[in-house]
Amino acid sequence: MESIILPPADMTGQIRLGITETFSAYLLPTLLPALRKQFPNIIFNIHECDRADIEQALLANTLDLGIIIVSNLQEKTHLHYEVMLRSERNLWLDPENPLQYSTTITLADVAQQPFILLDMDEHLINAAAYWEASQLAPNIHFHSRSLESVRSLVAMGQGVTILSDLVYRQFSLEGRRLIRRPLNEQLPTMNVGCIWKKQPPLVPNLSEVIEFIRKKITDSQQ
Known part of the structure; x- marks a missing residue:
């Protein structure tokens, strides 16, 4: 039946x-x-x-x-x-960062920038995996469990970050703009x-x- x-x-x-x-x-x-x-x-x-x-x-x-x-x-x-x-992972940066004009951006380029690291929902595990695979390390200037804090700091020109498109927003809470650029490496989604x-x-x-x-x-x- x-x-x-x-x-x-x-x-x-x-x-x-x-x-x-x-x-x-x-x-x-x-x-x-x-x-x-x-x-x-x-x-x-x-x-x-x-x-x-x-x-x-x-x-x-x-x-x-x-x-x-x-x-x-x-x-x-x-x-x-x-x-x-x-959801693809891309580089987030502010409009004044010279990297936005680069034809290609690599993890090696990102490693030279001050990096704002999000520490929530296993993001550290996922980030560590692709950094270790590239045999590079980010130049971490600040850890935060707040996505909005990371977004605001990047928009204020205090560093860059790599996050997924799912959580990307074009503006911070302060109304400052963020730019999203793809990386030359194929990062895991x-x-x-x-x-x-x-x-x-x-x-x-x-x-x-x-x-x-x-x-x-x-x-x-x-």
Whole structure:
């Protein structure tokens, strides 16, 4: 007997969603209202956690779904994952920085600049990987767990940074402009997606919610 798929408005239940800090700020403000509009009778309980805690909570059945940097996923034996967005990493700099006029910009060029390093949501791990692969190191002038602080310092000409396009904004909070330039090296993308436990059965309506999240994330990049 075929299962009956209900219209979204008739679906009920609860879905516990874990989301990391970056995506809580840059995806959740548009995603959560859309989810609640699409599935008005499903209760969405949102938990902001780091990636490791989300993995453990899924395995312990205290979360049903996670949105993380999928490329950092550790527990692949018992968790399904799907990449829904690949966000390029580029150099951010202020309009007065001479590098903006360079035909090509390399990591070696960036290593000569004062560097503003973002320290949140496993960014240090990801940054260390491509710097070590190039056998170079950034000239770090400041660490910050605040993305807005990094953005403002770069816009004020206090240094440069490398971050993904997902979190790029053309202006800082002070209204100062930032420029985004590609690097000559092929940096790994920031891969965003959902993870959930492999062991059946799925929480009721979870597959429909995953499909909706996939569509919303895809549409947001078009």
